[in-house]
Amino acid sequence: MKKIKILLVLILGIVLVTGCNIKPKTANKHTIMVTNFPCYDIARALTKDTNIEVKMLLKPGAEIHDFEPTPQDIINIQKSGMFIYVGGESDEWINDVLKDIDASSTKLIKLVDLVDLKEEEIVEGMEAEEEENEEEEEYDEHVWTSPINMITMINKIKDDVINLDSSNKDKINTNASNYIKELETIDSKIKEVVKTAKRKELIFGDRFPLRYFVDEYNIKYYAAFPGCSEQTEANAKTISYLINKVKKDKVPVVLKIELSTGNIANTIAKETNTKVLEFNTAHNITQDDFDKGITYIDIMNNNIEVLKEALN
Numbered sequence: 001m002k003k004i005k006i007l008l009v010l011i012l013g014i015v016l017v018t019g020c021n022i023k024p025k026t027a028n029k030h031t032i033m034v035t036n037f038p039c040y041d042i043a044r045a046l047t048k049d050t051n052i053e054v055k056m057l058l059k060p061g062a063e064i065h066d067f068e069p070t071p072q073d074i075i076n077i078q079k080s081g082m083f084i085y086v087g088g089e090s091d092e093w094i095n096d097v098l099k100d101i102d103a104s105s106t107k108l109i110k111l112v113d114l115v116d117l118k119e120e121e122i123v124e125g126m127e128a129e130e131e132e133n134e135e136e137e138e139y140d141e142h143v144w145t146s147p148i149n150m151i152t153m154i155n156k157i158k159d160d161v162i163n164l165d166s167s168n169k170d171k172i173n174t175n176a177s178n179y180i181k182e183l184e185t186i187d188s189k190i191k192e193v194v195k196t197a198k199r200k201e202l203i204f205g206d207r208f209p210l211r212y213f214v215d216e217y218n219i220k221y222y223a224a225f226p227g228c229s230e231q232t233e234a235n236a237k238t239i240s241y242l243i244n245k246v247k248k249d250k251v252p253v254v255l256k257i258e259l260s261t262g263n264i265a266n267t268i269a270k271e272t273n274t275k276v277l278e279f280n281t282a283h284n285i286t287q288d289d290f291d292k293g294i295t296y297i298d299i300m301n302n303n304i305e306v307l308k309e310a311l312n
């Protein structure tokens, strides 16, 4: 963390020195900057066939929790008409950046402000992360993992997007309602899978950033670590707890999340003669999928196929 702080000070120094002559009087209303894939997906859906361009800071395929902005990124944020970010632990750098730049003509949208937040949860068998400051309440930033939250967020962001390109008001409204319809279809498909499933329990041999998802559909879960813990090596106690859980409840699938080594899930699956499947939490997508225009809806449709196996 300290390393990031020092780097930010350096970057801000560069921006402030070089930034004097590029400080825009009015931002470019036709650009939306976003930090990561969920923000990108929302902005892309709303701005379809309009004059607005959406740019994602995080490179496709990159790990979201390690993101560090370049001076150019900071300049782009300052020049944009809207900046959408999640606002959780991995976005802490943004608070420092916003303190030091003039983003007064940029509409700032923080996803965690748009929905009801849940705290990170430690369930039985899970290995808690060693916190830098224990007393700090840690809420779960992965609000996008619930399709219902996605609908709420789109409804709340829609009018701000219209403000950027009011000549396309009708189009943006149609984009919003079309995307909401797709999300509602996803929601009812998941409900149907859960309703008819043999079990309502998932085992993640991995980190667990899906609290909003499982709470929405009343699914129980066990996992190696909460949220997006930086830990990737589980201790023997955690692994053996999960192995016993898989055996006892005869769970057919051990889950891992995207861009994970899958080491813990593989170990558990090998010991229990089960298989590993990937549940994509939509933090980021690969360059290949990005170029193909893969959406949150596509990701969730794949997850529904995974759920069908894991819950039966």
Ligand SMILES: [Zn+2]
Pocket (backbone or CB within 6 Å): 065, 142, 209, 227, 228, 283
């Ligand atoms: Zn995360």
